[in-house]
Amino acid sequence: MPSTAVKPAFVEHVEMTGHIIDSLLLPKVLDAVLSRGGRYHIQQLDLGQRQDNPSVARIEIHADSAKQLESILAEIHPHGAVPIHPTDCTVASADVAGAYPDGFYCTTNFRTQVRLASDWVDVEDQEMDCGVLVDPDGLAARCVPMTSVKIGDRIVIGRRGTRVFPIEAEVRKGNLFEFMASPVSSERPKAVGVREIAGAMKRTRAAGEKILAVIGPAVVHTGGAECVAWLIRSGYLHVLFAGNALATHDMEQAFYGTSLGVSLEHGSPTDEGHEHHLRTINTIRRIGGIRQAVDRGILKSGIMYECITHDVPFVLCGSIRDDGPLPEVITDSLVAQTEMRAHIPGTGFCLMAATTLHSIAVGNLLPAWVKVACVDINPATVSKLMDRGSTQTVGIVSDAEPFLRALVLELQKE
Amino acid sequence: MPSTAVKPAFVEHVEMTGHIIDSLLLPKVLDAVLSRGGRYHIQQLDLGQRQDNPSVARIEIHADSAKQLESILAEIHPHGAVPIHPTDCTVASADVAGAYPDGFYCTTNFRTQVRLASDWVDVEDQEMDCGVLVDPDGLAARCVPMTSVKIGDRIVIGRRGTRVFPIEAEVRKGNLFEFMASPVSSERPKAVGVREIAGAMKRTRAAGEKILAVIGPAVVHTGGAECVAWLIRSGYLHVLFAGNALATHDMEQAFYGTSLGVSLEHGSPTDEGHEHHLRTINTIRRIGGIRQAVDRGILKSGIMYECITHDVPFVLCGSIRDDGPLPEVITDSLVAQTEMRAHIPGTGFCLMAATTLHSIAVGNLLPAWVKVACVDINPATVSKLMDRGSTQTVGIVSDAEPFLRALVLELQKE
Amino acid sequence: MPSTAVKPAFVEHVEMTGHIIDSLLLPKVLDAVLSRGGRYHIQQLDLGQRQDNPSVARIEIHADSAKQLESILAEIHPHGAVPIHPTDCTVASADVAGAYPDGFYCTTNFRTQVRLASDWVDVEDQEMDCGVLVDPDGLAARCVPMTSVKIGDRIVIGRRGTRVFPIEAEVRKGNLFEFMASPVSSERPKAVGVREIAGAMKRTRAAGEKILAVIGPAVVHTGGAECVAWLIRSGYLHVLFAGNALATHDMEQAFYGTSLGVSLEHGSPTDEGHEHHLRTINTIRRIGGIRQAVDRGILKSGIMYECITHDVPFVLCGSIRDDGPLPEVITDSLVAQTEMRAHIPGTGFCLMAATTLHSIAVGNLLPAWVKVACVDINPATVSKLMDRGSTQTVGIVSDAEPFLRALVLELQKE
C-alpha cells in the first residue's frame, strides 16, 4: 500500500533514577527533547511520593531522523538519562599522538562510569573536557587530557556504554531556586557567606581532606597577605595555586612594605616603588629561589615564607604578563596544568579569591564534587566560573581583604 | 490508650494544573514544602505524557503546626498551587487611610483571580506589592496602592479564595535552563538580541499595542538621542518615561551640541560646558515649558522635540539629584507613579535603556505579561531588575548608543 | 598706513595667587587659554622659590574675538584667575519666578566671593549649580536654587566682580598625581582607607562638627545595619540622609530578621519574605510613623531606632521606586532637597555608602570644603560622583558591610 507512507521511527528508551523532580533533572530532560524537535512519551513514572523516596522514570523518545535522535541523546546524557539496554562502551585506538580519535567521548566534571566487560566501572581522575582512556586490560578507565594521548591509546568513542551522575540539586531551605534566579549579587548578607565557608573549611580539615587556595595578587594589594599567612600557620590551607604576581608582591611586601610600589602601611606610592617588584624578582633569582631566601634569612614573613616553613606545597603558574619570573614559576602552561593536577586528589574544599585566570583554570581541573567558594569584587568573575560548568561554586561578591579578615576571625572562634 | 499519642495533623490538599513539570512549577512547590519543614504526598499525578497535554497534580501537604502549614501555603501559592476546596476570599474594611488592614493579601505581578460570590474573577490593574480592593457590589476587584486606600475600602485578607497564574516557563530551544544559569553576561552574540527586540517591537506595533520606552541620560551622553528620535518619528515608541536629566541633556544637545558639557561632535568638554545643562533648564523655565519651546521655534530637534511634534506622551519623574527641574517634571514621587500607571494599559512591550532607578520603578508597575527588554552596560542593573520579580525581562549587557544604532538599522530592514 | 592692518586686540589681564604651580592651577589656566584658541603672555611670575612661599602670576590673554575672550575667561575663572582691575559684580532683577535672569552667574562648589560696594564678600550657602542672590541692602550674597527665585530678586549676572578660590591640591606624600591617575580601583590596601576615614571622623567630632551619613539599602542587605547603629550610639553619626528603602529594610530586619525577604542570619529567603518589606511599611503607616513605633515599644533595634532614641535627625527622601512609602518619607524632591540643605551647615565630614542616587544628590549640595568618603562596591558610582565636581571625595571601592565592620573596629581602638 504505497500511499500510507509510514514515517520512519527513530526511537530510544531511556531511564532516569533519583530525585529527578526535586532536582530538576526530569524537567531538564523533557525540555531538551522538545527543544531539539523531538517528542516524548513518559511510559512509567514511579514518583517518590514522599520526599525520601527516589523516583524512576522511563521515557520513550521519538525523533525524525537518526541525527536528531543522536543529538537529543547527547543533550540528555549529562542529566543522567541512560538508554535502558546498555552495552559496553565503544573504544578506538588513537591514531595521532596528542589527539583523540574522531568521535571521542567528551567528559564533564560529574562522576562518570563506563561499561567494560558488562560491568559499570568508575572513570578515575574525573575532569571536564577530556577523553576517557581505557586500560590495556580493559577493566579500568580514566580521564586523559588531549595532549597526553599516545598512539595506540584506547579511547572511548560516543556515549554508548557511558553514564554520568549529575549532582542532584540540594533540597534545603530556600536554597534551590533563589540561588539560580540570581547567582551573583553583592547585596547579600556577607557574614553568612563567611560563616558557611569557615564551616566548610573546618569540616574539610576535620575529615582529613585538603583545602586548596587559589589566590590572585589583589589579595596582597588590598592588604590580605597576613590573613592568608594565618590560614597557613593555622592549618587551614594545604595547597596553594597562584602566579608569579602573587608570590612577587607578597615578597615585595616582606622586603619593602609595598605591593606594586604602594605602601601597605600608608596607601601611597613610595620612592621608586614601581621598581620594587622587579628588584624583588631579581633578588630571588640571584639567590636561586624562594626556599633559599628563607633558608638564608632574607625572607622572613608573608605567604610564601609560611608555605616554605610549614611545608605547604605551592604551584606558581606562569603567564605572558609576568615580569621575571621567579625561579619557581612554571612557565609552560601544560607543565603547570600537570603539576596542578598532581595536587588535586584528596582536596575537599577550594577557596578562590581575587583571580579570574587561575580560578577558571582550576575550575576546569576539579571534579564536580569538590566544593568551591569563589570570592571576587567583580560579579563577572563568579558568573564566568559558573557559566563554564563549575556549578558547585558558591560565589561571593566581596572585597578580598575584608573577606579574608572576617574569615580569619570566624575561624578563630572556638 | 494514652501511649499512642497521635501527632496532630496539619494537612491541606492542593491542586496544580498546566505544564507543571516542564515549567518547573511542580519541582518548585515540592522544594518549598520540604524547605519549610513540611512533608508531601503526591496523591495523584496525571502527567501530560506528551508535551501538549497539561498535567494535573494533587498533593497532600503535612506540617507540624498551623503556623508552618500557613507558611508553606503562602510560599507555594504564587506557583499556582491552590487548595482543592475553594471558598470565597475574605475581606476586611480598611480602618486607617493610606494603609491596608492587618493580614492583607499582598499581590504579585502575575495574573490573579479572587473568588467572589462563588465565581473566580480577574483582578484588574495587576501590579506587584499592592493590596486587592473589592468593589462595593462585591463582583469585581482590582489592585490598589497602599497610599490610595480610604477608610472603609474593602481589602482582601489572606490567601483563601485567591489564586495566581504564574507564567509557565517557555519551552523552546535551549531557552530555559541556560538562561537561568546565567541571566546576564556581556559575552553573548549581540546581533541576536537586537534582532529579537526589533521583532518584538514590530509585532507589538502590528498588534496595535503600545511600546513604552524608559531611558536614562547616558543615552544622550553616548550619542544615542537621534536613534530615539528616529524611533518616535517612525512610530516605534508610543510612551516615554524618563527623568529631568534625560530631557535636560537632550535639549542641551539641541541648544548647545553638548551633553553635560561634553561635545557630542568632538567628545571633549567645551567652554563653560558644565553650565549648559543649568542654562538649558533656566531657558525652558523662563519660557514656561518644553511645548512652548517647540511652539516658539526655540527647540528644533531631539527626543523631546519629537515627542511634542508626534504627540507621544511623556512622564518626567523627579528625583533628589535633579537641578532645576524642568517645568514638566513631576517632583512628587507618588503623583509621578500615578501618572505612569495611567499610561500602562495597552502596553505590549517595554524597552529600558541605561537607567537603574526608572527601570526598577517601572518594573514594579508592569504586570508580568508585558515583555521587557533591559539594556545596560552594567550587568548589576539587569540582575537587580530580575531579582525584584520582573522575570519577564530579557537582559542585554551592552552599550546604549551602539545598541540603539543597531536596533534602528534592524528596524529599517523591511 | 593702510598696509599695517592692525588685528583687533581682545585682551584681558588676569592674576593668580597661591601655590599655583604645585597645585596645577597655573598649568590648567595656560592649557585652557591654548585649548580655546587664545594666546598668553606671562608678564610676571613671582615664583615661591621655596615651597612655603605663595606664587603670584600675571598673565596677558589675547583672543581673536570678544566671544572667544569671554569663553576663555569663563573657563579659567574657576581656577582662580581673576581680572586685575576688578569692578563690582553686575546684578539684574529676576523677571520670572523660579528662574534666573538671562546671563546669570552659575556657581561652583568652591568658596566664592562677589564684589559689592567695592568690597569682596563671601557668598553664603555655597552650593554648585545655583545662582547668587544679592541681599536688598547690597552688602551680602548667597547661593539660591533656581526654583526659589522670586520676581524682583537681585541675581548676579556674568563673572565680573566675582572670584572663586579653588581648593589647592594637597601637596603631601605621593598623594597628588597617583590619585588623579587612577581615582578608583578596588586593588588598594583597604585598612589604610578605613584608618583614614576613622581618623577624619574622630577629628570632625573633636572639632565639634557634624558627621553626615548618606547610606543605601545594601548596607542593610549585606548585614551592616548594626554597624551603623553603633556609629549612632557612639556619637559618630549626627545626621542621616537616606531613602524609603533603607529605613524600610532596617525596620524589616528589626521586625522579621530579614532584608528584602532574605534572612540576615541564614542568608536564605524566608517564608513570605518578599512580603516583609510591604508589611513593615504598612505597620508603620498604621501606627503613624517611626517615632510612634519606638514609643509604643514595637521598634526596638536598628538604625532608625537609634536615630529616634539618640535624637539624630534624619531626612528620608522619596523616589519613584518606593513602595508605600513610610510616613516620614518626603515624596516631593524639591521639599526633600530643601530639608537636606537645612542640615548641611556645620557638617565637617560626610560618609556615603552603597547608594548612587543619594550620594550624587548630596554631593550636589555640599560645598567643596566638606570632606567626603564614598564607599561602594561599584567603581562607577565613585567615578560618577567625582566626575560631577565633587572632587573633595575620597573613593573606596569596597563592600559595605565589611567596610563598616572594619570602620567600627578602628573607631573602637584606643
Place this chain on the structure above:
Amino acid sequence: MPSTAVKPAFVEHVEMTGHIIDSLLLPKVLDAVLSRGGRYHIQQLDLGQRQDNPSVARIEIHADSAKQLESILAEIHPHGAVPIHPTDCTVASADVAGAYPDGFYCTTNFRTQVRLASDWVDVEDQEMDCGVLVDPDGLAARCVPMTSVKIGDRIVIGRRGTRVFPIEAEVRKGNLFEFMASPVSSERPKAVGVREIAGAMKRTRAAGEKILAVIGPAVVHTGGAECVAWLIRSGYLHVLFAGNALATHDMEQAFYGTSLGVSLEHGSPTDEGHEHHLRTINTIRRIGGIRQAVDRGILKSGIMYECITHDVPFVLCGSIRDDGPLPEVITDSLVAQTEMRAHIPGTGFCLMAATTLHSIAVGNLLPAWVKVACVDINPATVSKLMDRGSTQTVGIVSDAEPFLRALVLELQKE
C-alpha cells in the same frame, strides 16, 4: 664653636627642558621633592612666555641625608629632571645568569638615553621593567629582559648618566585635565571614539607602519569575528596577538556556527555545543595545524582563515586555562613574550579589544610612543592598563561587537 651646628647639606642641581609647565612635569617634580621630605629652590626659570617657547628650569634640591636625596632623584628622574653635570653611566658585569647585578637601572617605557664615552645614545628596544645592556664596544645600549641576561653582560647601574624623555601631555582642546579627572567612563559619546580610532588606523597605514591587534574570545562570542576578518582583508590589521581561546572559538564558529557552544545565529546553546570547542581543537591537532586546515579546504572563513590567506602573522600565547591547545599555541610564556617582541618594531598603532591578560602583557612590551586604544566593556580592564604605566592608552568602555561594527563602517567611509 659648637653651638652653630651646621646641618650637613645633601644637594643636587637638576635641569628640566621643554613644555614643563603645560605638561605638568615641573609641578610633578616639585611635588615629588616635597613629598619625599626634601626642599627645593628654583634657581632659574626661563618660562616660555608664549606657548610655543620651551621653558628651562634649574632647581636646587636639598635633602637631609644621602639616602633621601637619592630617593628624590630616583623619583624625579622619569619626569625628565637630569643632574646638571652629567657623567657617563655606570656599568657592572652580570655575575648571575638570568638576573641583573644589584643596583641595576630599571627602565620605563619612555624614550631613554644613556651616556657612553661622553655621548648620549638612545637605548634601543625600549621596554618597561627591563635592564639596559651596553654593547661590548661600549657605544650602544638596549633593553634586555631579566631572563636573557648572560654572565658577563655589561648592565647599567643606578641613574647616573641616564636620562628619560617623558611624553609631554598633549595640549589641545579640552584634552588634558578632563581626561585625567575621569580616565574611564561608559558615559561618553561613542561615535567620537570610533572616529578617532579609525583616523589613527588610516594614518598608521598611510605612514607605512603596522597595526597590531590584541583580541580576546569575547570578540567572537559577541559576534564580532567577521569585523576582524574584514580588517584583515582590508589591510587594517598587520599582526595579531591572541590566545588559544580566540583562535579556537573563531574556528568553532567556522566549523559549527557556534562560539563556546552558543549559536551566533540564534543566541541559544546548541546540541552538544559545549563540546564544539574541544572537537575543534582536536580536529586541528589531528590535521597538524591551522595552516593545514586552510590548505586542505577544511577551514574556510573567520579570523584565523584570513590571517593565513593574507599572510598576517599571529602569535597565539598559551595560558593555564587552555584546553588542548591548538598546535600553534606557544605554551611557554617566556617563548611567547620573545615571539611577541619580535613583531613589535614598526608598529604604529595597537588595538586591544576584550582581553585583560593579553592587553596588559602587550602593554608591558610596547614603548610609550606607540598609541594604544583599549576597548572593553569592563571599566576595570582599561583602568588597570593605564595604572600599570601604559599611559598612552585611550580607553573606551564599550561592547566589543558593536564597537567593531561601527569601526568597520567608519573605515569604509570615503
